[in-house]
Amino acid sequence: MFAFRCARTGLYFPADYVEQWGRKYGKGLGIRPVSEALINDYLTPVAHCRDQNRVMHPVGQCYSQVDLVQIPEEEFRINQAIPMEGDTLMERRAVVMRERQILHDPAMRNAFPDEYKSIFERDEEHKARVKEIRTRFQSAYMA
Amino acid sequence: MVVTMQGLEAVAANTTVQNVLTGVRYERSPFTAALGALYSCGSAAGLTAELNVGGQSVTPPTNVNTQNRYPVVPDDVLVSQWEVLEGRLIQVTVVNTTGGALNFFWRVDLEEADVQVVG
Numbered sequence: 001m002f003a004f005r006c007a008r009t010g011l012y013f014p015a016d017y018v019e020q021w022g023r024k025y026g027k028g029l030g031i032r033p034v035s036e037a038l039i040n041d042y043l044t045p046v047a048h049c050r051d052q053n054r055v056m057h058p059v060g061q062c063y064s065q066v067d068l069v070q071i072p073e074e075e076f077r078i079n080q081a082i083p084m085e086g087d088t089l090m091e092r093r094a095v096v097m098r099e100r101q102i103l104h105d106p107a108m109r110n111a112f113p114d115e116y117k118s119i120f121e122r123d124e125e126h127k128a129r130v131k132e133i134r135t136r137f138q139s140a141y142m143a
Numbered sequence: 144m145v146v147t148m149q150g151l152e153a154v155a156a157n158t159t160v161q162n163v164l165t166g167v168r169y170e171r172s173p174f175t176a177a178l179g180a181l182y183s184c185g186s187a188a189g190l191t192a193e194l195n196v197g198g199q200s201v202t203p204p205t206n207v208n209t210q211n212r213y214p215v216v217p218d219d220v221l222v223s224q225w226e227v228l229e230g231r232l233i234q235v236t237v238v239n240t241t242g243g244a245l246n247f248f249w250r251v252d253l254e255e256a257d258v259q260v261v262g
Binding site: 027041044045047049054055057058059060062063084089093095098 | 151153154155156157158186187188189208209211240241242243244245246
């Protein structure tokens with residue numbers, strides 16, 4: 001299947017991403033279609049609040065280029081970006097971004113060691129799954 | 144004369160920052176009379192900003208754009224041409240309505256007004 005891939009995060013957007021720009025996707029992000037995926041701002045210190053599950057570095061829109069790619073449907077399913085439109089209060093995306101921070105930022109890792117273990121295991125499984133799908137797709141494509 | 148303040152405030156999930164200018168040099172206007180301009184950008188959708196000058200509301204809570212960079216003048220103006228007298232507090236309140244932490248980029252310009260204030 002065809003999809004648009006964010007050049008920075010590697011996440012996939014549906015094939016109608018550019019066509020529906022400004023309507024279904026990218027509201028408030030300007031006239032040119034760019035990635036609406038979020039990125040972590042590790043340079044800004046962690047923003048503290050009473051809820052420990054919300055302690056994290058700030059996040060922001062990445063505004064990266066999107067490229068049309070052909071990928072297996074299975075890979076799209078597991079690496080699809082959460083659309084901004086269906087998550088305006090960022091309930092789903094914030095959880096994912098915080099997990100990435102715990103995985104990649106040593107300070108966050110030390111602050112939440114138990115969470116880190118389970119996130120690390122899940123991430124390794126995810127990577128192995130993606131690798132397997134890609135290998136299968138490439139060998140089928142080459143043959 | 145014009146004075147400028149610019150900064151970045153990380154706003155935690157579902158929280159409010161009462162005044163992003165707290166502790167900044169021109170949090171209170173240094174001029175007898177001045178005209179101000181507030182520029183703002185958010186890192187992603189879900190921030191609202193509100194301007195109070197000397198205890199008077201200039202804007203109600205207003206959505207902030209999502210450019211994820213420091214404000215560009217004049218593109219990212221939220222409100223300009225507001226008056227402020229000497230010693231009055233400028234208060235920019237920011238609310239994060241989302242479940243994730245966001246950055247608020249702000250800039251305040253104060254231009255000395257060429258008027259004489261009586262009384």
